[in-house]
Amino acid sequence: MIIDCAVHPVLSSERFNKFVGGPWNLRQLPTLFGEKYGAPFDQLAVPADEASSPAAVANCLRGAKIDYAVLSPTTFGYWPNPHQGVAVAQAANNMLAEDWLNAPEADGRFLGSIRVPMNDVDAALGEIERWADDPRFVQIVVPARGLATYGDQRFFPIWRTAAERGLAIFIHDDLSAVVEPPPTQVGFPSFYAEIHALRPLSGIVHLTSFIVSGVFERLPDLRVVLGDVSVHEARALAIRTDKDWQSDRIEVPWMTKEPTAYLERHVRFVSQPEDEISPHSLRSTGTLGGDNSSLVIFGSRHPYWDGVNADEVFPKWSGEERARCLGGNAVQFYPRLAALN
């Protein structure tokens, strides 16, 4: 069985504006990939109309022998106007359910992600409640770039509800962000190539924040999936946090073990294109913080240009290990996918 944990339907602007309604549809929607860092090539791997067509996406996944696909449309990151933020999340969820999950072509193989407005926790909880009874929604998706780190106490009710309702948290970087602090702590880089390389860092910040602020200690059932971070990069930085935790444990006494020890229970990493060339990827077991073959779940990143093909991931691993990455790990990790076993 192959489960694609990272498929990103493009919500067509015209249709999205119908869902979002007035007055928000009087404003122009941002472009999908943002205005600042245009790539010197087309960032969609398929024609735009196919990326926003449920039938075309279903067909494409069928061709790639994908059994189930977790869909998470991008909604342009963090919205400054809290009312618009709520309207956008609601519209995205309505549209995902109506146009995609209910699409006859999907044949029940599309799974959904609940979008929540991050500047209004009460509204976020309301949105989760609106959808959580629908078993096709398997996760909550939150932007990798926000205005606060996700260990912050203000977000805790969202994570608690997710853990209680068996929803995983998917952290994904919407390239186009409406509110945008500098994308690095030393200002704006010059080129797309830089931004692309730096993209995993936001997710790593949230991962570290979840760990050290005690969210995983308080919510033993919370599961977090990082959409844009290779397991190797996360590990290479978590090793440093292990040391700082040893030195300043008194700052975070709720932690009962070193940061890397939280990965196995609480975190999975979507397969990244660089996994294909990383020397770390040759090893499936015996790696720090857990085996690679347990920590990585397959995600094609369809329809984006830097996608990953199911038949190309971790070619050096054993058949059993590859099967875990392609499906077994997701079944084991997402509470709502356990039934697929």
Place this chain on the structure above:
Amino acid sequence: MRYVVGAVADLPPGSSTVVYPDKVKSGIGVFNVGGQFYALKNTCPHMGGPLCKGRVRGTTEADATDEERVGMHWVREGEIIACPWHHWEFDIRTGRTLFASRQRVRSYPVTIEPLEVLERLKKGVETIPVSVEGATVVLDI
């Protein structure tokens, strides 16, 4: 062998000293924690730092009484030593790290001997040049 550290009166509760017996050149820290004496090797098992020159303090403990948020207490004042290199915390009573690890600092038995016992022990006892007039802290090394 036994090593005389000094008079009990010179090591009141909350104080500590580092002695340097010939046999343990890097030194041994002797701590009075609430009237009980403990001795730890002055060498951190992590990277060899002079552990007993570090700060003797308490530590934090998570407070889980409020489900809505994490909190902490300050506890065990005077029972913890933090290495001056890298700040690893050790329980003075056991020599163990406060975070789970296999690392442990070597500890030594400490006894308090009355003056008359001390006189009998004098031969073969390595001493530091202090005049000892009462109960005395003695290390077994």
Place this chain on the structure above:
Amino acid sequence: MTTKTLIRPETPESRPDPVEVTVIDTDVHVEPRSFDELIGYMDVPWRDRAIKARVPFRRAGFTTFDVAGRMDAYPETGDLGSDPELVEKHLFLDDPIDYAILLPWSLRGFTVDPALDTALAGAVNRWLAETWLSKYNTENRYVGSISVSVEDPVGAVREIEEWAGHPGFRQVAISHYGPRPFGHPMYDQIWEAAARHRLPVSIHFKGGATQPLGWTSTGPLQFFVEYHSLIAPMAYATHMASFICNGVLDRHPGLQFLFLEGGFLWYRPFVDRMGRHWQKTAKEFPTRKTPLQYVLDHFRFATQPVEEAADPLQIATLFEEANAGDLLMFSSDYPHYDYDPPSKALPRALDVQVKKKIMAGNALEFFDLPKTRPGDRFDRKGGR
């Protein structure tokens, strides 16, 4: 009458045999005894007590909870790292190194006024030249860095020009923060001056005054344990990409950078990601090599705080997969609390030849230092 030449017995004082250099510490922080000592080295208009109030040395928000320096390294009088006798004992006798690369730490980037920042850097350089590079440097074990303010490129170039000819200064030292990543053309004159004088540039993590401390691409960090582990590598990754994409390394093919106190293992997954689709992503600018090749040619990393793991084989494997033998140089961060002693810093299971290159070989090349040195009083005292 016949005369006979007697061979003069060798005195214990003469040690003609040169000593092989086996340990170079690339990150040692020495300081003036107090800020007042430094003020004495400032140009007249700056020699005004009021500047003390304008130079906030402490950023109390993100600090370790225990004492920030090695508690056994504080002298009886004067600031941490300011007493030559104590520093000598710790560096050359206790766990001995051969050369110490000096980076006066407390004095750069701590003010919002770029002119004052450069004036402070200039005073640090004059002070270092007169003290640790001369009168305290009797055995020639100290190697200096030209401190410059990276936020004042014109002043930085002036400092480099002033000191590049001094044999004691072997690199340019900057702090990690700038308002734009370091490949931006505004900084190029600094790299041009360093390259022209064949000086490498080392970048040290530090909380400067203009820096929005603890801010990331997704809001501010909250805990010191996240700040101390993430801020430096995230900034270094940004600068690394910026140097590569903005042509700095093509314009200055001999220039090398050393990233201090920011870890090492992260660079490999980072450049793997950068390099994975390089033909596509690099279309916006001229480029001559792959990101990995730029790293191998131009970037080096200092060990401290050395990445550790309970399993020595696991960590050694990670080191070797990240070309540790070619890219890593030992550093201790003396006299700060997270000091890594040379005898214990590296993973035990690392290959012996790789260890040798990390402990001295790579730094000998990077700083162009002699591979042997005369035996001296520290060797005699330490029985080396």
